[in-house]
Amino acid sequence: MLAAxxxxxxxxRLRAEGKVVAKEIAIRLGVAEDNIRRDLREMAAAGLCQRVxxxxxxxxxxxxxxxxxxxxxxxxxxxxxxAAAELIQPGSTVxxxxxxxxxxxxxxLPPDLRATIVTHSxxxxxxxxxxxCVDVFVIGGRLFKHSAVTCGAAAAEAxxxxxxxxxxxxxxxxxxxxxxxxxxxxxxxxxxxxASRAAETYVLASAEKIGAxxxxxxxxxxxxxxxxxxxPPDHPALKGLPLLSVRS
Numbered sequence: 001m002l003a004a005x006x007x008x009x010x011x012x013r014l015r016a017e018g019k020v021v022a023k024e025i026a027i028r029l030g031v032a033e034d035n036i037r038r039d040l041r042e043m044a045a046a047g048l049c050q051r052v053x054x055x056x057x058x059x060x061x062x063x064x065x066x067x068x069x070x071x072x073x074x075x076x077x078x079x080x081x082x083a084a085a086e087l088i089q090p091g092s093t094v095x096x097x098x099x100x101x102x103x104x105x106x107x108x109l110p111p112d113l114r115a116t117i118v119t120h121s122x123x124x125x126x127x128x129x130x131x132x133c134v135d136v137f138v139i140g141g142r143l144f145k146h147s148a149v150t151c152g153a154a155a156a157e158a159x160x161x162x163x164x165x166x167x168x169x170x171x172x173x174x175x176x177x178x179x180x181x182x183x184x185x186x187x188x189x190x191x192x193x194x195a196s197r198a199a200e201t202y203v204l205a206s207a208e209k210i211g212a213x214x215x216x217x218x219x220x221x222x223x224x225x226x227x228x229x230x231x232p233p234d235h236p237a238l239k240g241l242p243l244l245s246v247r248s
Contacts, residue, residue, distance in 0.1 A: 060172040060212035076206035098149030099170035167198035181214040188216040211237035
């Protein structure tokens with residue numbers, strides 16, 4: 001089998017089964033495992049998969065630029081956002097992450113909700129300008145344009161002075177083996193800092209993020225209260241994960 005044919009086979013297997021195990025594929029095709037690993041490296045470099053130990057997982061569509069992500073799975077994000085908004089209690093202090101699902105949370109808030117929302121997302125903050133009863137605090141720092149959030153030392157230092165009841169965390173990948181992942185190391189570090197300042201952390205995980213992986217782990221699944229998702233609870237990538245399932 002030619003290298004191009006192997007790549008097509010690997011891509012088809014990734015779409016059909018949601019993962020590729022290099023050793024299994026090598027045995028099935030009768031080729032050296034090193035050949036499969038080289039194929040996966042080349043595919044990862046081309047943005048076709050995310051390499052993990054022993055093989056590869058689908059790359060997250062949520063790694064696309066912000067403008068593209070605004071049109072990605074809007075109904076799924078809305079379902080997750082509505083469930084997340086219901087977790088916000090009157091009088092509570094909430095850390096709200098950046099990203100398009102977090103933006104959908106702002107639209108799902110009841111107009112009479114009285115709460116304090118702290119965010120490092122200028123777009124999320126702007127969306128709350130017209131909410132009559134929500135106090136908004138914006139965390140400053142270096143703007144990470146891909147996700148339209150602030151990161152870096154100044155932002156992290158500001159967060160350490162906050163104690164919140166709830167953190168609504170956005171990620172780009174959710175998988176029981178790789179955990180909760182995102183595409184940038186500084187953004188991942190900022191999310192961990194935010195999580196450390198909240199009594200509870202819930203993950204905003206619309207269906208397209210389930211079974212996908214990104215290069216940098218934010219948290220292990222056992223470090224969060226639950227994952228809010230509209231993906232089927234029996235999805236293999238959700239095996240053993242704490243879930244708050246949302247009807248699709």
